[in-house]
Amino acid sequence: MSIPVIIDCDPGHDDAIALLLAVASPELEVLGVTTVAGNTTLDKTTRNALTVLELAGRPDIPVAAGAAAPLARELVIAEYIHGESGLDGPVLPEPSGSPVHQSAPSFMAELIRSSQKPVTLIPTGPLTNIAQLLRDHPDVIERVRAITFMGGAAEIGNITPSAEFNIYVDPEAADEVVNCGLPVTMIGLEVTHQALFGDREADLLRGRNQSSQFVAELLDFFVARHPRTYATPGAPVHDVVAVAHVIDPTLVTTERCGVKIDTGDGLGRGRTVVDRWHVTDWDENLDVGFGLDRDAFARLLFERLETLP
Numbered sequence: 001m002s003i004p005v006i007i008d009c010d011p012g013h014d015d016a017i018a019l020l021l022a023v024a025s026p027e028l029e030v031l032g033v034t035t036v037a038g039n040t041t042l043d044k045t046t047r048n049a050l051t052v053l054e055l056a057g058r059p060d061i062p063v064a065a066g067a068a069a070p071l072a073r074e075l076v077i078a079e080y081i082h083g084e085s086g087l088d089g090p091v092l093p094e095p096s097g098s099p100v101h102q103s104a105p106s107f108m109a110e111l112i113r114s115s116q117k118p119v120t121l122i123p124t125g126p127l128t129n130i131a132q133l134l135r136d137h138p139d140v141i142e143r144v145r146a147i148t149f150m151g152g153a154a155e156i157g158n159i160t161p162s163a164e165f166n167i168y169v170d171p172e173a174a175d176e177v178v179n180c181g182l183p184v185t186m187i188g189l190e191v192t193h194q195a196l197f198g199d200r201e202a203d204l205l206r207g208r209n210q211s212s213q214f215v216a217e218l219l220d221f222f223v224a225r226h227p228r229t230y231a232t233p234g235a236p237v238h239d240v241v242a243v244a245h246v247i248d249p250t251l252v253t254t255e256r257c258g259v260k261i262d263t264g265d266g267l268g269r270g271r272t273v274v275d276r277w278h279v280t281d282w283d284e285n286l287d288v289g290f291g292l293d294r295d296a297f298a299r300l301l302f303e304r305l306e307t308l309p
């Protein structure tokens with residue numbers, strides 16, 4: 001039986017690949033996609049989500065635009081990684097479709113209330129929309145099966161030495177989500193930095209079907225942006241790991257930890273403080289990812305891309 005999911009994203013190269021994996025996987029029923037500002041501005045993340053779904057042959061999946069800015073801070077974007085369009089690299093058509101007229105939180109609430117089964121939320125951008133959903137529609141809590149988000153890190157950062165981008169952009173939203181009381185899994189940098197894709201993977205995908213070719217061109221740009229930014233060989237396809245974990249929970253090994261968010265404005269802004277060794281009496285509120293079966297993950301992605309147009 002498929003798991004009903006809503007993907008809340010900020011495409012973004014890795015978000016785009018995550019969307020492709022989700023719609024190509026029979027284990028998931030993608031009820032809808034919601035967008036948030038993060039990798040780029042909301043108008044662009046929304047346009048990009050529509051474009052990717054059309055490329056995947058799924059223009060039927062509704063898209064709702066959400067927050068153009070964090071709950072309480074100025075927006076920070078990542079054009080240095082994703083380029084001006086948010087999906088630089090491939091030449092992409094403008095989408096023919098448009099987002100629904102509802103805001104992301106009310107759209108998510110409607111989908112959750114009308115779903116026959118509890119819904120899993122998969123946020124792969126700043127958590128602003130999820131926090132707003134829980135604020136505006138607290139009744140849906142009992143109909144949410146779980147939240148599996150890409151974000152945070154136990155020991156490292158990527159936008160600062162302390163913080164991972166999604167959490168850094170909206171620490172207040174992250175604080176509300178990690179303390180919402182639902183089953184929440186954190187797919188952080190310790191896991192996603194094991195999901196490095198480089199020229200080898202791009203070349204394996206190039207020239208196959210349209211979707212694989214699209215991913216190859218995304219990787220060409222994404223990988224080229226990383227050596228100048230990170231020491232890693234290749235680029236971490238962060239968001240794809242979050243979707244893959246919902247599809248197959250054996251891919252990522254997790255540990256139950258107490259996690260708090262630094263919502264200050266100092267060096268620790270946006271840090272996910274993870275008590276991995278249980279040195280505090282904090283509530284153990286998250287399942288935190290640490291290990292990845294990288295080969296099985298890559299196999300899953302490549303196999304599912306083959307099933308798309």
Ligand code: RIB
Pocket residue numbers: 010012013014015038039124125126150158164165166238239
């Ligand atoms: O830090 C990586 C995360 O920030 C990914 O979700 C990427 O798409 C950006 O949103």
Ligand code: CA
Pocket residue numbers: 009010011012014015038039124125239
């Ligand atoms: Ca993202």
